[in-house]
Each structure stands twice: as C-alpha cells, then as structure tokens.
Amino acid sequence: MRQYRKSILFVSGNSPKMLQDAPVFGSDGIVLDLEEAVAPEEKDSARLLVKEALRFFDYSDMDVIVRINSLSSGFGEKDIELIARERPFALMVPKASAEQIAQIENKLDQVEKEEGIPAGSIKLIPVIETAYALQYVHQIVTSSPRITGAFLNAEGLTADFGMQRTKEGEEILYARSRVVVACRAEKLNAIDTPFMDSDDYEGLEKDCYKARNMGFTGKAAIDGRQIDTIHRFFS
C-alpha cells in the first residue's frame, strides 16, 4: 500500500496560504482540492494556482493528491488536462462510478503518452459519497489498476441520503463497513471521512478509535492540527 495510508490533509486549491502551509503538518498525503472548496466562478483560477504550486513547492515528503471536479460538472476534463501534466501522485475522483473511472483513465493514458510519463503512474482514488457508489464500491475500486484506495466522504453521502450527520457517526456505520470490506479485500487503502469539528479533540479521538477498529487504514483531516491525533491511532 502507498504511504498516504494513515492520513490525508485537505486544503483548498484556491488558497495560497493553505497551499504554502500544508507541508508543515506532516500528513502522509495532501489533497489539493479543486472541487468542494472552490466556488464555480473560481475553478479556472484555482486550477492554475494548483498547477503553479505543484511546480513551485517541494512536496516530495508526501503524496500529492488533487481532487478534481467530476466529469459531469464540466470542469473535470480541464482539471485532468492541466493537472495531470504536473505529475501528481494521484487524482481523487468525486462521485465515483466505474464508468467515470474508465473515462478518466483514457484521458490519463493520453496525457501520460504526450508527456512521456510512464503509463499508469498517475494513480486514482475514488470518493465514495453517493448511494450508487456505496452500492457498487467493490466494482469501483477494482475498475482500474491505477486505484490505490478509496475515500469515504460521509458529508456527501449523508446529503445524498438526506440523513442528518452526527459526531457519533451511527448513521454511517453501514457505509464505513462496506467501504472497508471492499478496500481490504483488494489490499487497498481505506481512508475514513474527516471529523468536521476541528476544535473537538476528544471527539476526534473517539472517531479515530472507531474508524481504526472498523478496519480503516487512515483518516482524512480538514485541519492540520488533526494530524497528530490521527497518527496516534493509525500505523
């Protein structure tokens, strides 16, 4: 399994300060987010900022993952076209489906060939955040040899189900179990959803304990201050 197995830190792809500060927290991977964290009218600007950041900073101590927009949004293809050429470790694919993974893989094949990047070297991490993705999670994580793990986004999933999200997370018990089983069966990283209250360290500890005991290999963070706690629970 890849290095990013314990922790990934999400940072907005349109925030220069966050892009600069991200490496200091010591997460295994950083996710430069072009999707949720960026307003539609800023997608073009954020895409260029992430491209320049990938050229400018030394992110060699961590896996650099870029969360692109879905292909159906109209932004995803441009994200791949510009960002893949900068050779990130992986692209994170929102609202994952096997069909979308196949389309992205075709595009990556083309970009890798044009840039002289070894075929298949840019990896994919599907985001499980819809009822459809949850139902077909095993099919999704086995749909491409580029896939190194999956990320459960409980905020998206509970919104798709119309459920209320709680700190205790009882509402995502089944989803967590399903994602873990699919990933573990294929020896892939299983990254748990972030704990959304970045000031509640006790809540974060309980959430990490729960996720680790369910079999997740790691957990996402929305704040760099969460990384130390996450690393105490995952190895």
Added chain:
Amino acid sequence: MVISKAAQAGSSETSDILIMVSPNPDGGIKLELDSKKVILKQFGKQIEKVIREKIAEMGVKDIMVIAKDNGALDYTIRARVQAAIERAI
C-alpha cells in the same frame, strides 16, 4: 493575445494577490503595483518582473494591470496573472 475587457483574479487575503487587467488604449504594458511599503522596497522589482514575464509569455502586448499584493509568492503571482488575462480575452 488581445485584452478585450476588464477582468480580475486573486483576492485580498494573506499570501494572495489581486490582479486587475483591462485594455490599454495607449498601447504597451502599464503596470501599477500596490503593496506594503516594506514589501515594495524589498520585493517590488521582483513582483513586477514576475508579472511582466507572465504577460510576455502569454503574448500580450497592450494591457493595463493593477496588482494589489498581500505577500504573494511567485507561483501565486503567475497563476493570478494568467487567470486574469484568460478571463479578459
């Protein structure tokens, strides 16, 4: 590449730069840089250089640029200039 309308990119947040571009009816490149005095004194020339290099790289000949810097590094300046120009063509 011809600038046909006014556009902007970036923000006034820390470590960012707000780039506003518009057509220059007098022709050529006109650049106005605004930042903290100490930044202008130490890095003003470097910021200008990065902006002008990006403008040249994009093949723009006639443009007015107003840049309000808040401590942006070179990579941010390049990205914001490109975004503003792409929005203005």
